[in-house]
Amino acid sequence: MKFKKKMVVAHRGASGYAHENTLLAFQKAIDLKADCIETDIRRTKDGFIVLYHDAAINGKYLTDITFGELQEEARKKDFQVATLEEGLAYVKGKILIDIEFKEDGYVEEAVAIIQKHLRNDEFFIRSFLDEVLIQVKEIDPNIITALLLGKSNPKNPIRTRLSEIFPGRRLRRTKADFVSPHYRLLKFFFVTRMNFGKYSVSVWTVNDEEIIKKVIFRHKVDNIVSDYPDRVMKYLHK
Ligand code: G3P
Ligand code: CA
Secondary structure (H helix, E strand, O other), X not given: OOOOOOEEEEOOOXXXXXXXXXXXXXXXXXXXXXXXXXXXXEEOOOOOEEEOOOXXXXXXXXXXXXXXXXXXXXXXXXXXXXXXXXHHHHXXXXXXXXXXXXXXXXXXXXXXXXXXXXXXXXXXXXEOOHHHHHHHHHHOOOOOEEEEEOOOOOOOHHHHHHHHHOOHHHHHHHOOOEEEEEXXXXXXXXXXXXHHOOOEEOEEOOOOHHHHXXXXXXXXXXXXXXXXXXXXXXXXXX
């Protein structure tokens, strides 16, 4: 279960087949024999760190509602939110987990919870937020981290996109171990440039089979995040 360069990562669990970021989607990823599960974390008003992607549910911000209220809102949409602790306990011994920190503000607390359940070779951490990755490495330089690129609606689009197509400075500053661009950022020999700098590339989120083939065979990426891990496994042979 150790971190490998070549991986099929089930995005928010196998979220093409079950509700994203739930234990059901995690189980589907395990059944499909994905190498890793990607999941997102946020925190509720009463301090529960939960597996949830969006900032809000049914128009209510997680930072304004309790964990109980979050579950009530989730029930209306027919799913159940898991806490980070529940997610970690569920995957332990079964599959590698890739935890995306959606926010800054409780990095130390989240890392402590993760390390209470998992060894460093059982997880890694991704974020679009450079400051989060810097804090993770300060807490423990042996935790494997990835810098996510392809932020949606950045405040300064030109500057952000340039820093994503040419992320060298950000990679050095965050001390990230690998780089994780949106597939549309694979421009100007991105993979070749990154590999030359000794960075592996993990591309998100590729669901379309034609794009999966292009990413694997033209761009030579062998670490792919997908809602449908089985589609990637058809082409990424190990
Ligand atoms: O793994 C990267 C991907 O999860 C980032 O985007 O919005 O799906 O969390 P998003
Ligand atoms: Ca994510």
